[in-house]
Amino acid sequence: MSAESTGSRGFTYWRLRFRxxxxxxxxxxxxxxxxxxxxxxxxxxxxxxxxxxxxxxSTTAGAGSLIIGVLLVTLGLTMWFHSIVRVFAGVAAILLALVSIPVSNIGxxxxxxxxxxxxxxxxISWVPGRPPARSAVGREAPRRAPEPDDGDPFLPAPREGENPNVTDTTAHANGGRKSAG
Incomplete structure (x- = not known):
């Protein structure tokens, strides 16, 4: 414990942990x-x-409504605490929401x-982010722009005869491509 700390964890600490x-x-x-x-x-x-x-x-489908509601609450908690089954939980939530229309007072x-x-x-659409790259010291490595040869399938590959270091954002009027003539 340092001389400057108060010994208690404040609101900022818990807010950052929650974040x-x-x-x-x-x-x-x-x-x-x-x-x-x-x-x-x-x-x-x-x-x-x-x-x-x-x-x-009150309807005759009160028990069905209770079951659907409890299952949706359970699926919501499952998404938080077991995010590995997020796709299954998402599909099940959508199906239960659709079933709730006729069963539970129009959902x-x-x-x-x-x-x-x-x-x-x-x-269903949520995907975990990539963890930041760590250097040998343990701090985050500086981020660099992805190179076209990194093997990223979402980056376009250079055309034949193009300089891979020249992009469409260069100051040249033709975007760095060779002229036809």
Whole structure:
């Protein structure tokens, strides 16, 4: 412990820890899926009181709504804590959201349906980022521009007879390509 530290971890420390944790998993997908399960499970059992009038949304499919809602909450937590199965959880969330339309009051009055559908789509499309390259000292190595010969399949290869070090952003009017004449 240094002489300058107070000995307690402040808000900034926990905020940065949460930010690092959130960046390694499909956080927003899990949150939307979890929030989508709540109205689907809640509305069939809710009672709205308007003066002396009680409005109950109870249906015969109340048990099905509860099961769908609990499964969506579970899938949302699975996306957070077991991100390796994010594609399965996303597909299952989309299918449960679609099943909730006829079973659970039009998918929790479309609120739960749309949140679960968005969460499932985000979970399927989320891909973990590449970890930063480390140097021998342990600090991040300076980032360099990718070379065309790095083997990256998403970078276009130079055309025949082109200089690979000249790109379309050069100051030359022809983009660094050889003229036809």
């Amino acid at each position: 690092a944790w959130r960046g390694t998993r499909p956080f927003w997908a899990g949150l939307f899926t979890l929030l989508g399960g709540l109205p689907i499970a809640y509305f069939p059992y809710a009672q709205l009181h308007l003066g002396n009038l009680t409005l109950a949304m 929790g009055f479309l609120l739960g349906f749309l949140l679960a559908l968005l969460g499932g789509a985000l979970s």
